[in-house]
Amino acid sequence: MKKRLWRDFLILLVLFLGAWIFFIYYPVVDSEVVKESFNDKEKEIKEKLVELMDFKQADSDTTQLLRSLGELKHLVSDKDVQYELYYSDSREINAYALPGNMIVLNRGIILECDTPEELIGVIAHELGHLKMKHHTDQLITTLSIELLLAGSGSTTGEVTKILTQNAFSRDMESEADDFAIKKMKELNISPNYLAKLFKKMYIKSDMVPEFLNSHPGMNKRISKFSQYPFEESTLEFTFDWLKVKNSL
Amino acid sequence: MSTDYYPIQQPEDLPAREREDAMGGYFMMFASLAAGLPLPIINLIAAIIYYHVNKHKSRFVRFHSLQSLLSQLPVSLLNAGLVVWAISFFKYDFNFDNTFLSYLIVVILSNLLYLGFSIAAAIKARQGLMYYFLFFGKLSYEIVYKVKEEEEQIYRNNPPI
Numbered sequence: 249m250k251k252r253l254w255r256d257f258l259i260l261l262v263l264f265l266g267a268w269i270f271f272i273y274y275p276v277v278d279s280e281v282v283k284e285s286f287n288d289k290e291k292e293i294k295e296k297l298v299e300l301m302d303f304k305q306a307d308s309d310t311t312q313l314l315r316s317l318g319e320l321k322h323l324v325s326d327k328d329v330q331y332e333l334y335y336s337d338s339r340e341i342n343a344y345a346l347p348g349n350m351i352v353l354n355r356g357i358i359l360e361c362d363t364p365e366e367l368i369g370v371i372a373h374e375l376g377h378l379k380m381k382h383h384t385d386q387l388i389t390t391l392s393i394e395l396l397l398a399g400s401g402s403t404t405g406e407v408t409k410i411l412t413q414n415a416f417s418r419d420m421e422s423e424a425d426d427f428a429i430k431k432m433k434e435l436n437i438s439p440n441y442l443a444k445l446f447k448k449m450y451i452k453s454d455m456v457p458e459f460l461n462s463h464p465g466m467n468k469r470i471s472k473f474s475q476y477p478f479e480e481s482t483l484e485f486t487f488d489w490l491k492v493k494n495s496l
Numbered sequence: 497m498s499t500d501y502y503p504i505q506q507p508e509d510l511p512a513r514e515r516e517d518a519m520g521g522y523f524m525m526f527a528s529l530a531a532g533l534p535l536p537i538i539n540l541i542a543a544i545i546y547y548h549v550n551k552h553k554s555r556f557v558r559f560h561s562l563q564s565l566l567s568q569l570p571v572s573l574l575n576a577g578l579v580v581w582a583i584s585f586f587k588y589d590f591n592f593d594n595t596f597l598s599y600l601i602v603v604i605l606s607n608l609l610y611l612g613f614s615i616a617a618a619i620k621a622r623q624g625l626m627y628y629f630l631f632f633g634k635l636s637y638e639i640v641y642k643v644k645e646e647e648e649q650i651y652r653n654n655p656p657i
Binding site: 252253256257260270271272275277278282283286 | 602630
């Protein structure tokens with residue numbers, strides 16, 4: 249019996265490996281075709297999103313604002329991430345990274361920045377999210393939490409969801425802040441520029457307790473970036489930041 | 497070492513209740529669907545629970561429950577491998593190539609085969625018949641029907657010294 253068992257086991261193994269190898273050499277669909285179709289789909293979704301949200305791409309030469317944002321984008325680069333920078337006409341003081349390597353800057357956050365260096369810090373922070381693929385982590389975590397708590401439609405389940413997701417999100421924000429600090433140092437910009445921006449945001453923000461917030465507490469972030477002494481940046485830009493802001 | 501096997505029950509000896517219990521094991525693959533979850537591991541957990549609940553019933557029920565459970569193990573592993581591999585594309589930028597695509601096809605085929613054989617086995621079990629999967633059928637038969645030499649150990653109470 250044992251011999252027959254081994255024989256059957258080997259038959260199954262050979263069948264599995266044989267089928268796998270067979271389909272590698274005689275593919276039903278070529279992976280290149282699938283990849284191309286994925287890329288086309290991704291491009292299509294991106295275009296639709298840009299159209300729907302009325303995002304404007306920073307690199308285009310149409311306005312002074314987009315030209316200057318394009319200049320900032322070229323400064324904040326990373327060899328591993330080819331990203332696209334977009335402008336959104338929203339008043340909300342916010343910037344965000346989207347899957348498909350997109351960074352969106354709202355009008356609100358641009359108006360809040362007194363210097364282009366502050367905005368560079370914001371772009372670097374969002375680039376950190378893209379570099380560390382936080383949106384994938386977030387998606388996997390959200391899915392896992394949903395699955396684990398599936399069926400618990402109770403308030404306890406909802407509270408657990410909010411707390412765990414926010415805690416995870418705060419870690420990601422912290423990592424992105426660290427990346428921004430590193431990037432700003434590489435560009436000889438003091439991370440203290442971001443502390444200045446956060447202070448302005450702090451005054452305008454609603455006081456949300458940290459455990460309910462997806463970002464680390466603003467006080468902590470301000471202290472983190474304030475550790476670095478403020479030094480005037482020596483970077484030179486081809487645009488006048490005040491004029492750019494006035495054009496909004 | 498004993499090579500004796502317990503006799504296999506014939507359809508006419510099996511009450512309807514036992515046939516239904518034997519058939520039930522193969523329906524554990526739909527457990528996650530019933531719970532509304534896309535989690536293959538739930539099927540496996542359901543099959544394990546089902547086997548443990550039914551293992552003290554007749555050998556016929558035990559055989560079918562065990563065959564269902566054992567055959568689900570490799571399918572669950574293959575599915576889990578697919579999920580991990582797919583996630584790693586997004587996380588670590590793995591190359592999407594023919595090796596992955598062919599693995600995906602083989603996993604889909606394995607699931608379809610497993611589904612087909614399970615339905616066939618469930619029908620047979622309902623009819624009070626044995627149905628042997630390749631490898632898993634023999635393995636389950638070996639575990640359930642082989643006569644084991646009972647090692648009876650007699651415990652005796654002794655004074656403390």
